[in-house]
Amino acid sequence: MEFRQMSYFVTIVDENSFTIAAKKLHISQPALSRMLNSLESQLNCKLIERKKKKIKLTEQGIFLYNKAKKVVEEFEELKDDLNTYILNSKDIVLVGIPPVVGTFLVSSVVGNFIDEYPEVKVLISEQGAKLVQKNILEDKLNIGFTPLPLSLVGFNVFPIYEDEMDVIVHKNHHFVKHKSLSLNELSEENFILFDDTFALHDYTIQSCRNSGFEPKIFIKSGQWDFILEMVALKKGIAIMPRPIANRYKSDTIVKIPMKGEVLKWKIAIISKYNRQLNKSTKLFIEYTKSQLLSSKHNL
Numbered sequence: 001m002e003f004r005q006m007s008y009f010v011t012i013v014d015e016n017s018f019t020i021a022a023k024k025l026h027i028s029q030p031a032l033s034r035m036l037n038s039l040e041s042q043l044n045c046k047l048i049e050r051k052k053k054k055i056k057l058t059e060q061g062i063f064l065y066n067k068a069k070k071v072v073e074e075f076e077e078l079k080d081d082l083n084t085y086i087l088n089s090k091d092i093v094l095v096g097i098p099p100v101v102g103t104f105l106v107s108s109v110v111g112n113f114i115d116e117y118p119e120v121k122v123l124i125s126e127q128g129a130k131l132v133q134k135n136i137l138e139d140k141l142n143i144g145f146t147p148l149p150l151s152l153v154g155f156n157v158f159p160i161y162e163d164e165m166d167v168i169v170h171k172n173h174h175f176v177k178h179k180s181l182s183l184n185e186l187s188e189e190n191f192i193l194f195d196d197t198f199a200l201h202d203y204t205i206q207s208c209r210n211s212g213f214e215p216k217i218f219i220k221s222g223q224w225d226f227i228l229e230m231v232a233l234k235k236g237i238a239i240m241p242r243p244i245a246n247r248y249k250s251d252t253i254v255k256i257p258m259k260g261e262v263l264k265w266k267i268a269i270i271s272k273y274n275r276q277l278n279k280s281t282k283l284f285i286e287y288t289k290s291q292l293l294s295s296k297h298n299l
Contacts, residue, residue: 005039006068013065016055093284094123096132096144100224101267104243105161106145109291113284120280129199136272142281147199148266154273158285160292161267166245166255168231168238175256182259183211190218190236192227204239207263228253241265
């Protein structure tokens with residue numbers, strides 16, 4: 001009997017439903033049923049009686065549930081204690097970095113920091129900005145990089161970088177004659193956006209609404225190069241941070257600056273408001289700020 005089997009069994013009982021338990025565990029219902037059948041086969045006893053989509057524990061099931069529930073709770077407590085230890089360890093920096101920010105902005109900075117301070121262990125978790133914010137609030141990360149504005153509250157915010165946003169269009173689009181574009185000039189266009197795991201997704205939509213229109217979203221993607229490929233195929237327009245757009249080399253698309261202060265790519269390091277940061281994390285923040293604030297697009 002494996003811990004995963006115990007954990008899944010406890011979830012089935014707690015939810016009193018295979019369907020709900022499967023959704024919570026992010027697996028299919030047939031896979032969850034196979035797991036239970038395998039567990040019952042290993043133990044050579046019946047654990048659950050199914051009756052009209054509800055479940056009823058056998059005597060053996062009740063016994064196992066009571067024992068397994070304690071094991072699962074102790075394991076979760078152990079994970080929390082270990083995570084707290086890592087967060088507070090003086091030589092460990094646990095940092096969340098969204099893929100786009102990591103690729104285009106901070107990968108070299110992190111690499112240089114590791115070279116200069118080999119005694120500090122930097123543990124990087126690559127995840128979307130929304131998840132970075134959530135995991136900091138849940139004490140699963142020391143700090144994280146995120147675009148501004150924030151979708152959640154309760155953070156210390158250290159702005160580190162700002163750059164322009166460009167409108168990306170096909171070379172034959174009528175916009176190519178424009179030296180710059182305002183957001184409300186895009187109201188009739190088909191938008192190709194980052195998907196809703198990206199902070200830029202919400203930021204772009206809200207900025208359009210603030211300008212008086214609902215954007216017509218044609219395609220969403222988690223891949224910046226796919227988005228620009230779709231623009232190159234005349235499937236719509238995109239709004240993209242300039243450092244990202246500049247990475248895409250193609251004669252098929254044109255990058256047009258945006259007018260005014262409506263949309264900017266602003267990046268910050270964030271930490272939980274009431275959490276005391278260890279010395280290594282503070283050192284990492286100051287090092288990153290000094291590196292990025294020296295760039296030509298600094299705040």
